[in-house]
Amino acid sequence: MRNMWLAGPGRRRGSARHGTISVLALIGACLLSLAATQTTSAQPVADTPDTGFTIPFAGAPAYEHLAPTQMTSPDQLNQPLGQELADAIAAQVGLSRADALTEQQYHDLSTGGGVGGSREAAGVIVACVEILTNTVGRPLYSEVDGQSTPSVLASYGLYVNPGGLLQSPANADAPTRQVNTLIAPGGFVGNWLRDNDAVRSLIALYRSAYTVQAAYGFAAQQISGTAQLVTNTKAGVSSEVGMSMAPPLWIVNFALIYILNPALAAEMPAYWAPIPPPIADAIKASPNGQVPFSDYAAYFG
Structure with a gap:
């Protein structure tokens, strides 16, 4: 999902207390049951690239190469995919523009309209998309030390609430x-799609790499504790990044957002960046996986 849904760029509707959307955990039991029947046009790659991620954080080998790679130059930090690359990735995970919601369907879902629409659910969806597409030109604004403060941290797999x-x-x-609670079987999103003539989009999503990758992502989250960070080790160097940048979670989120609006999927981060060690250590040491942004903002430059 990406952001011009309910709120404008750089604004966030709702808050974490809505307790209703994680494009990351995804449909639990439904995902696992669908994994056995997953079909997609993408073909397995003969030589899986050494991304530095391990199972389950690497996801299905056939799709690992589609996820963002570690940045190699400062100018890649928090840069979005762009539409051309987003469309190419979509094709390889088994999706096309024809599978996405129509402009009217997208507008209705994201504004609480349509049959059975909900402004509260729409606000949560918008907040989710804004977090996952917090790339250059799409800052999130938070209250930090009493002031509205922008932040752009998508490549790190982090965000400021x-x-x-x-x-x-x-x-x-x-x-x-x-x-x-929104996208579980029988939940709001599935019901809304069925009630608003968007079953084709739902079917396309489940037939794509989304299904098998969601199973890996769900497993990864269950073993990652409160911090929800992922360790990457390549060429003897270990670093950490937020869960949203691990291949299966990134691809799951990409597929969801692309189905909603391909232009929003194009705003997702194209590269991942290691979290500065002092920040990763602090997040892991925190009992709730949260630390004051004001204490660590300087590490992001």
């Missing part, structure tokens, strides 16, 4: 973690 706390998007307090 409305109250000024730095955390992983997979933190239990984040909208991007609390998705189950």
Whole structure:
């Protein structure tokens, strides 16, 4: 999901307390049951690249190469995919523009309209998309030390919540973690799609790499504790990044957002960046996986 849904760029509707959207946890039991029947046009790659991630954080080998790679130059930090690359990735995970919601369907879902629409659910969805597409030109604004402060941290797999706390998007307090009540079987999103002539989009999503990757992502989140960070080790160097940048979670989120609006998927981060060690250590040491952004903002330059 990406942001011009309910709120304008750089604004966030709702808060983590909505407790309703995590494009990361995703449909639990439904995902696992669908994994066995997953079909997609993408083909397995003969030589899986050494991304530095391990199972389950690497996801299905056939799709690992589609996820963002570690940045190699400062100018890549928090840069978005762009539409051309987003469309190419979509094709390889089994999706096309024809599978996405129509402009009217997208507008209705994201504004609480349509049959059975909900402004509260729409606000949560918008917040989720804003977090996952917090790239250059799309800052999030939070209250930090009494001032409205922008931040752009998508490549790190981190974000600053409305109250000024730095955390992983997979933190239990984040909208991007609390998705189950909206997209679980029988939940709001599935019902809305069925009631608003968008079953084709739902079917396309389940037939794509989304299904198998969601199973890996769900497993990864269950073993990552409160911090919800992922360790990457390549060429003997270990670093950490937020859960949303691990291949299966990134691809799951990409597929969801692309189905909603391909232009928003194009705003997702194209590269991941290691979290500065003092910040990763602090998040892991925190009992709730959150630390004050004001204490660590300087590490991001």
